[in-house]
Amino acid sequence: MRIALLTGGGDSSAINAAIRAVVRKSISEGFEVIGVKRGWRGLIYDELEPLFLGSVSGIIQRGGTILGTSRTNPFKVENGVDNILTNLRKHGIGAIVAIGGDDTNGVAHRLADYQVKCVGIPQTIDNDLPGTDYSIGFDTAVSVACDALDKLHTTAFSHHRIMVLEVMGRDAGWIALIAGIAGGADTILIPEVPFTLEEIIDRIEKRRRMNKDFSIIVASEGAKPEGREEQFIADQKKDPFGHVRLGGIGEWLAKELEEKTGYETRVTHLGHLQRGGIPTVFDRVLATRLGAYAVEMIKQGLFDHMACLCQNQVKAVPYAEALQGIKKVDLELYELAKLFY
Numbered sequence: 001m002r003i004a005l006l007t008g009g010g011d012s013s014a015i016n017a018a019i020r021a022v023v024r025k026s027i028s029e030g031f032e033v034i035g036v037k038r039g040w041r042g043l044i045y046d047e048l049e050p051l052f053l054g055s056v057s058g059i060i061q062r063g064g065t066i067l068g069t070s071r072t073n074p075f076k077v078e079n080g081v082d083n084i085l086t087n088l089r090k091h092g093i094g095a096i097v098a099i100g101g102d103d104t105n106g107v108a109h110r111l112a113d114y115q116v117k118c119v120g121i122p123q124t125i126d127n128d129l130p131g132t133d134y135s136i137g138f139d140t141a142v143s144v145a146c147d148a149l150d151k152l153h154t155t156a157f158s159h160h161r162i163m164v165l166e167v168m169g170r171d172a173g174w175i176a177l178i179a180g181i182a183g184g185a186d187t188i189l190i191p192e193v194p195f196t197l198e199e200i201i202d203r204i205e206k207r208r209r210m211n212k213d214f215s216i217i218v219a220s221e222g223a224k225p226e227g228r229e230e231q232f233i234a235d236q237k238k239d240p241f242g243h244v245r246l247g248g249i250g251e252w253l254a255k256e257l258e259e260k261t262g263y264e265t266r267v268t269h270l271g272h273l274q275r276g277g278i279p280t281v282f283d284r285v286l287a288t289r290l291g292a293y294a295v296e297m298i299k300q301g302l303f304d305h306m307a308c309l310c311q312n313q314v315k316a317v318p319y320a321e322a323l324q325g326i327k328k329v330d331l332e333l334y335e336l337a338k339l340f341y
Helices: 015-028 040-045 081-089 101-114 138-159 174-181 197-209 248-261 281-300 331-338
Strands: 002-007 032-037 048-051 096-101 118-122 162-167 188-191 215-220 233-238 245-248 265-269 303-312 312-317
Touching: 002 015, 015 032, 015 096, 015 248, 015 281, 040 081, 040 197, 081 101, 081 118, 081 248, 096 101, 096 245, 096 281, 101 118, 101 281, 138 174, 138 215, 138 281, 162 174, 162 248, 174 215, 174 331, 197 215, 197 248, 215 248, 248 265, 281 312
Parallel strands: 002 032, 002 096, 096 118, 118 303, 162 215, 162 265, 188 215
Antiparallel strands: 032 048, 233 245, 303 312
């Protein structure tokens, strides 16, 4: 069998580890692997190249994706799906492995209606796919955010400042919550729980009375105060999947806190630093397990499924279940974090 392998959506560390696992497992099973460049775009415009053992040698520690990525939605491109079907037939491709988040895997799920055989691998630093306990890239992103909090602590203490760290997290606050707990943040703001300025200011003043004249706040980009309907938006332009670019809660919060408390406040955006760099050990092993299992799913004929980690066991979860809604943060962990505010 000939397998097409693509990576779509936002990049993250350890994608290459998954690519490596798919290629090595496929070759061990006697399958051929065709790499698709720039996600679904590559299948639309016939941008493909064979992958061999040499193609994936030495890439397990490299961030990003050697195949490139894009946020291409074939269902929004003229003749997009027809072109995919044509190119699959042209190259004799019998199955597709799609590495990405809900948008990339959502396309794979919809293509089942056209008799296209796909399996998925969850990859998103937001860790918001409900079918899996962990997505590739999340652990590395959290480590980057935690490292930033550690560094912000020293400058916040030295200058007696309030420091706001804005991290990614559109609809789920996993990065902010886990990094905030591990990094000793004094306040954690997530999309799942609206906040009030009064609560934050009370916390800051309480710390001042305890002779702690600095504060660290970590905020998900999708968090918002009570009474506000829309998230903070950096750019109204929508991507091919209908998402606007979020951002701005950090600046808004810093301005409000400085005006209302008189305390010097600074904001830091991690932005794409969360996506890049050397993947953690956990991410490398997770990517390797999921990549190898995705090929095993193809071997067993388990299409329209995603390889997921559930209670430390890798299993095939139907796309209809794995992509159902958004995996919100564990509110018990959120309550635990409050013990240390």
